[in-house]
Structure formats: structure tokens, C-alpha cells
Amino acid sequence: MEDISVRHVRKEFSRYPALHDVSLDIEGGELIALLGPSGSGKTTLLRLIAGLESPTAGQIFFGEEDASAKSVQDRNVGFVFQAYALFRNMTVLDNISFGLRVRPRQTRPPKEEIRKRAMELLELVQLGGLEKRYPQQLSGGQRQRVALARALAIEPRVLLLDEPFGALDAQVRKELRKWLREIHDRTGHTTVFVTHDQEEALELADRLVVMSQGRIEQVGTPDEVYDRPNSPFVFSFIGESSALPVTVENKQLWVGGRAIGLAAPEAPEGVARLYFRPHDVELVEGQACLAGVVVASRRVGGTRRVELEIGGDQGLVEIDLPFDHPAGEKSRIAFRPKRWQLFPVAAAAG
Amino acid sequence: MVYDSRPAPSAPNVHVSATTERASVRMTLIALAVAFMLLVLVLPLVLVFSEAFRKGGEFFLKSLTQRDAVAAIQLTLLVAAIAVPLNLVFGIAASWAIAKFEFKGKAFLITLVDLPFSVSPVVSGLVYVLLFGAQGLIGPWLKANDIEIIFAVPGIVLATIFVTFPFIARELIPLMQAQGNGDEEAALSLGANGWQAFWHVTLPNIKWGLLYGVLLCNARAMGEFGAVSVVSGHIRGKTTTMPLHIEILYNEYNFAGAFAVASLLALLALVTLVLKTVLELRFGDELAATRRH
8 A cells, every 4th residue: 555656757758748747646545547638648657657667857756765766677566558468478377477486586485375376366357267378368358357467466566557448348348447446445556547538537546637738637536527627628528518608797607698697706707618518407498598509419328419509609519408308400499507617718728 | 945035044153353363364374473483493403403413322422421521511500500699699689679779870770780681792701801801901910910710710600690690680670569568568567677578578479580580591691602702712621611612513513513512502491491481380470571561
């Protein structure tokens, strides 16, 4: 149960910055997701924590110890690679026990002990009986489990996973997600995993680290990040979102010269951008509200998602309606966001 | 006679692949290819063996066991035994550096590795003469210190190493590039040191490609003529390798003797070919050569 502390880390690849001054504190035993689009620097941050890359500036602490000076071998991290990187010339058992077998004589457990431990791990990842197989003879999900068992075998201080479910199909991915959570709860390792799948991050992680363009945008529990995004980027990256340009005047929001019935006593006067979730709206009649004409509609699971053109050419937004709502093309729909956030226009553009 | 207005049944609708030519075109092309192969490849090979036995089995054996022939065979084996392991090490080192690391001058290094392929072997031999020969750059110093390189075994070994250098590196570079660094990183993250990662992970991943390269390198090392001819000095029984010995016999109109020794080299080529084919069939996906297309 080791704390990890990333302090003012910067990383450049041949003068192209991949991370700008990133700081992050991870508590012992936490399950953390690094979430972001490709190119956001999430994998770079993970590799820096592992010691597979060294920071251009800044430090990384494991507990009280400065790990940045240590090589990957000495950091004792369990790293699960995106493509698993299983050793193809070794059996499953040899793969799992590799980390123990390459230890120097003084710290290497006896052969029988190594075998016993590898077999236990094989049971832990529910692959008992497959110890003599080679990686090529396993399915993607099984390889993933072997990779995890191999990383756990060295009794790592922290467990790091790079897109652990990236190469698996949706069904297997869901199962493994649940299973990884169970393993984590049982072994209690401080775990950091990288993903671009927000659903995966929301479901699995204790806390999310949302990254974009080499910077951390927001850190928080899934609830915090989903309900109180601190930037337009986080709002639109996590979950569904609709956005609309609005004007703040007399502590009210206005769209196309009409008050829409949302009060904003704190917001500065002038133009801004309104963000809300398509499912977080209420249909209203005869009051100040947003109104638009349906231009497209499609069935999404148990609801109907309609695209509305807001009156006066103000733009398109999406909202969810009950699946049996009679709205058809060209129907006029009036609604008001139940929960929403305003962001200044400059931030929204960036 | 039964009158039937229906059209006569046409030939069954045979599926023809879009890339298939007419039968006549196919036959012509195949015949051309076979004729060419027979003329250029098979016939000479058959001739080598038939010429070798022209004066009977006894003469054949005598030609191979004659003192100079034995010396030539021994020298060839010695040269290959030095050049191939050295190129094995150089080849792995060069391809390791090129495939797994980014550094300045990498493109230049790749070009340099390929140089022996693009330079005429005679020229590479001459370069060594210019460097180590009596009138060469460091020739006088070598002479003063009693070190013989040109017209001696070290020169032959050097020339052979130069000529056969690309075989192993060329085979390994694309293979290692395709495999990437993932496995090595995994080994290191599990606590392995550099040597353990190389020995337990890198080497097993490239072993069949490496064997393939060694095979080709060895065949060329034993058969090299041009570069070796320039630096050898053709001292009979001392600095003649098998190809040089064959040339000497041939120039002395001892055709049967020349072909007897040549048949050994041809045999080596055949064995190499068989092993190479076996490797390609069995481990094709682990060889760069069969992967390129």
C-alpha cells in the first residue's frame, strides 16, 4: 500500500512536450484511472511512474522515497502492457514466474517455492490448468490475465496497467473489468490504469484523472467529475453533453433574445456557453424555456435521442425524450436543463 | 431423333479467378520459366557433379584428399569458423542498436551495414591491400612489427568478414523492428537486468531469424571468391581457400579435379538451400525474409 506522488513532472520527447508540469497524489490502495483522448499524455505519465521513461524535470515519490532516481528494475512496479508483451517462447507458468527467476541468488526463492507461488497466482487469475500452454494458445482475455499474474508475481509496490482492456471485445471487457476490481479489492495494490474509455474509468476507478494535451484537467471521484466538471473539455469528454451559446443579462440566461428561465446570479454579464446533459432536461410548456424543432431522432436504448434546432438559428443540441414520446420530425419541443453549467466562451473555444 | 429446342448444355460455369490468364498464356509462361530454370540453374548444377566424376570415383576422392585440396578445405572451414561467429556478434549488435534505439546517424549506420552488398568484392579486397599491404597505409608499421595480414590468413578472414557482414544484420533488423521493445520492457519491469532480458527474451525471439542469417552468411563465407582472391596471394597449400583452389586447378586444365572440389561447394549450397527452406516452412512468421511482402 504505497502512496505515489508525482511532483511537477515535465516530459519532452525531442523537444516536443508530452507533459507540462503535472502533479498528482495517489493514496495507497487506491484504484486510479488516467483518462484522456489519444495524445493527452496519459500513457507517458504511466510510463514515467513505472520508470520506463525518465522525466525531463520533476520528481516521482513512492511513499517517502524518491523513485525518480531509480531504474525500472529497482522500482518494483507491476506493469501490464497494452499488447500484454507475454514472452512467446515461455509457457504460461514460466511467464508468471519470470520475475522471480531472474532475481539475484540472494533474494531468489527456491525453485519449488517459485513454482508454488506461480501456481497460486494462476488460480487467482482463474487460469488453473493452463500452466503448460504457450501465449499463442490463449484467447485475448486469458493473455490479459496471464499478464496481470506475471506483474503480481514480483509483489509490486504499485500496479500499473496501460489500456488493460483495449484489445478485447466488449463482452470480455465487461467481465474483466469486474474481475480486475475484485482482484484489486483482494490484493489491495495501489493501482493506476490508463484508458480512453470514459465508461470504463467511471465504473472501475475510485478516482479519475482527466487529462488533455499533456495537462491534468481534473482529478476527482467519478461522481465529482461527472456532476461537476471543471472545464468544457471535461464536460464534453465525460458523458454526453450539449452546448449552446447564451447571453447573461440581468442575472438571467438569454438565447436569441429570449429569456430561457435559468437564473445565473453569479455569472458575469456578457456571452457565455451553456453546457448540459441530454438526459438532464425537463419538458415544459408555456414558461420561459428553450424551444427547438426536431431535425433528427434516433432510438438509444430505453430513450429517444432527438436533435433540436434551437429557434433563431442558435445552434443544434441533443436531448433525451421518453422512447414513446410522440415527437416526430419538425415537431416543436420546449425544455429546460435541470442541471447545467456555464463556461466563458474563451475557455470553451480552447 | 429427338428434337430438343433447348440450347445444348454449355460447359459448367467454372469459377475463374479475376487474376487468372488464359490457358495458352499460362502454358507459355510456365514453359518459359521452366526452360530458363533448367538452363541457368539445374543444368550447371548437374554438370558440376557429372564433371566431378568424369574420371571416376577414385580420381574424385584423390582430388579431394590431395595435400593442397585438404589445406584449402581446412582454410575455408577456418575462415568461416572465425568470420561467421564474429559477424553473428556484430550483426546482433548492429541490429540491436538500429532496431531498438533512436540515435543520430542511424540512417547512415544502416547504409554502412549495406555497403558490402553494394561494393564489388574485388574493390573491398583492394581496400584491404591499400590499408595493410606493403605499400599501404599501415603496411610498413605492420612489417616492422612482424605482423602479416595481406597474403596471409588474417587478410582472408578480414575480407570475408567484410563481404559477409550484412547477411545477419539485414535479416535481424526488420525482424527486431517488427517485434519492438515491448517484451524487453516487460522483462526489465519484472526486475531482469539487461543481460537477462537479452538472453531470456530477445534472443529466443530472434533465434530462427538468426539461424537463417547464419546459414546464408556461412554459405557466402565459404564461397567468397573476389575479395579473398585479391588479398590471398594464391600461395598453394597456404592461402588458397576452396574457391581459389578450384580456380588454380581449372587454370591448370585439371577440370575433373576442379569440379571435384567445386562439387563440395555445390553440396554445401544444396544443404544450405534445404535447411533454409525448412526454416522458411516451419518458422516463416518469425523470419524477416518471408515477412517482407
